[in-house]
Amino acid sequence: MKGTHLGEFEELVLLTIATLVSNAYSVAICDELSIHADRTVKLGVVHAVLNRLEEKGLVKSELGEATATRGGKRKRFYTLTGAGKASLLRAKEIRDQLWQKIPNLTLNRI
């Protein structure tokens, strides 16, 4: 079931794309992740993951505007596909189900 399974980092990237809505391109994703995940996120890793997600059909991309700081190169904007949304929801569902199974007492004991 490789197609729908999400890795931890993949899930984070997918979520970030969802949060950034129309500004989801590699550098922005990288920055956003760095803020929220509180860890240094390498551009190369993000690129690789984006590439993989696109291969899995979870995101789609299109070229957008070019800026001077990018040396006249256009940005590639990512948006979630239906499959991407579904797999995010599925991941959340699994977690929620598991969360619900934990009794409050047990958690407090830890």
Next chain:
Amino acid sequence: MKRIKTPIANSKTRIEKKKTPTPPQWATRFLSFYCRPELLEDLEGDLNEFFHRNLQTKGAFLARLIYILDVLKFLRPYTLRKPRLSTGNFMFASYVKTSTRVITRNKLFSGINIIGMSVSLSVGLLVMAYVSDLYSFDTTLDNKDRIYRVISSFHPGGGPAKARLASTSWKAGTLIQQQVPGIESMTILRNWFRGDAQIGEGKIPVTGIYADKSFFDVFSFPLVKGAAPTALKEPRSLVLTQTTATKLFGNIDPMGKVVKFDTVTYTVTGILQDLPTLSHIHFEMLVSLSSINVAGPQLPGGDGNYLDWTNFFSNYVYVLLKKNTDPAAFTAALERISVRENASQKPDRKITLLAQPLKKIPFGTGMGNEIGPVFSIIMLYVLCGLAGIILLSACFNYTNLSIARSLRRSREVGIRKVIGAQRIQVIGQFIAESVIISLASLGVAFLIFLLLRGQFLAINPDLAKTFSLSLTPRLGFGFLVLAIVVGLIAGLLPALFYSKINAVQVLKDASALKVFRHLTLRKALVVVQYTFSLIFITATVMGYHQYKSFVRFDLGFRTDNILNVRMQGNRDEVFVKELAALPAVKKVSRSLLINSLGSITGSQMSYRSDSAEIDLNYVDANYLPLHQYTFLAGHNFLPKQKDAPQTEIIVNEQLLRRFNIGHGEPAKAIGEVLTRSGKNLTIVGVLKDFHYGTLDRPINPTGLVYTAEPGGYVNIKVSPINVPATMTAVETLWKRLDPVHPLDAHFYDDQIEEAYSQFSVTLKVIGFFAALAVCISSLGLFGMVIYTLEKRVKEVSIRRVLGAEKGGLVYLLSKGFLLLLGVAAAIALPLTWLFFQNVVLANFAYHQPITFTDLFTGLFIVGGIAAAMIGIQTLKIVRANPVKSLRAE
């Protein structure tokens, strides 16, 4: 992979570039080199963005560094571009199919190229087989990479010049054995065992090499019978090769049999498998080195004792180094031995030992006393160079003719391109075509090669003995590679030319194609071809003239109808008397050497306080009259008793000049006395200068000393009538004198030709190449003429209709080609002349001047062939009915 840039963004970056630092360009270029096109823009943009960010926070240096590191980090499998040259672009089956069609359709083109390429390839194959043989010498031996031969370097006569001998002293061998570490085994050989093997009643002459007991440790020649470690241990042991065993004993098992040489009996202790043809050493048998009594009588010829350090003319030392021994350390050890031994020697006897690897031995490097035949490395280069030129010439033909027939083919290429052929595919098709032609030629070339091989080996008896030129899988592979390389070279330029064709232009109007842009290139190729052809042929003509002049040279004496018989150690007294009694024999004389054939002997002589090296020959009283030497003063020797002391000498003018005797008047020299090793020789006659050596050697001071029985040769002046009968008579007499050895008699004139055989062999080879070069370039020119004239048929027809003269037209059409020939001649002839004048003839002290005939004969031949071809073709076009060609549109 093209980067799409919006004009605005582009201009912005350009402005910024001036103020702010930019990321390193090479890194960007590297990124775009490896990155997949669809990912590239995005990646590049991101990197730029980060670069700008880092520029603000971290400074230019760090920003650049991070940029570079990031570029490298992006080098991941998913970003890598797929290899651009996918095999999908090459359509081999299609290439082969269309190529075969093209080849069969254009019979003239294919014919010319296949003939030219086959002929040149066959020569290429021959040279390749020759080179391959040279590198295959001694390959059957184990440990061949660790075997070294110890050679000697010394200064002859104590002068500054260095000479090297393949031989070394016996003592050197012994010293190496005792003192040099790191040697697995070593063996000492000694040349020149000659004798008549006596088995029962019969006598059979055989030659052999002395070898010590460890011979088989160094050389792993397989023994058929006998034990390798002991076969050569005992004195008077013989190891025969299989051929020699059969020659001596027939079918009887020779092991343990006794063979008598003179009075000494030897025992056969081993039978050796016949040596491979490709062996640097050849012998009929091995004699144990221990047979030589080193303490015995001194050697003949004043060489001193066997074991002297300076007796380094007949012994050969081979060493098998241990696996971990450094050859340099071995050389250093040899050097130390030499220094120690030389300390007590005179300057002309200081010998330096050197090590020569076994595999280098077949490549002669001007060393004396070689144990077997060697092949000059220069000759090898020359052969390779000549073959290369011939091959290139054939390639030029292909290139020229392919481009010349563009009128026909360019439209085809145009259509291909319109259908969607890429440039690389057009190139592929044309290369495939040329390779197919060259492979087809390889088939024909191989047959020619088989024919040529026999001819080549027959040039020189040495070649046939030492080369097999046999086919091996490796050689076959080499042939294939050669053919493919030739095909590639030939097809490269046409392929590039056709691939550049603009499809639209060609299809609209084929004649608009600028084929003539390549005319300079094609002209240049033709000129190069003809230059080489002319150089070869002129060199052959000049060489032949010189060779003839050498053979017919006035040596200062007569050589016609003189039969020289080598005495082979027999006493000549009776023989000479019997010969003189034959009716066909006019005169008989005796001499130690035959003058003017290249073998020389000499001695230090002094006159008053002056001394010089004098060339000598020992002759009897009949020698000078028989050869009709010219006396300037004095008289011939008077016959004396056999054992009378040598007291008289007849000298040449050069000797008088050297010692300044008689001051130009030969008569005054009569009675003067020369001394040689304390003994006096009185000058009784002065001869006009004659050639004692070959013509590459200047005339030196020369003397003839009287000896009643010099022992070398008997010279017989015979009547020119019925020579075969005379020969038979001489042979009968010889048989009576020496039943064992066959008669060795040659006419003087033939021997002189033989003395220059090196020269004539070279001439034959160059002449052969000249013929090939002329053929190939003529074929090429022939094709060129046809294709070029094809384009001008209409022009000629119009000119004819307008009333042009036939003669004028022929001149108009052919002058371009003749001009090319003229240019080639202007380059080739002076070059050849200079080369001969300064290089070849500089080596010959006596030679004929180069004549105009020499210089221009070749040009006439080549020019004649070219003119005939051009003339026939142009005439054909000029004579055709102009109406026909004009009407056909």
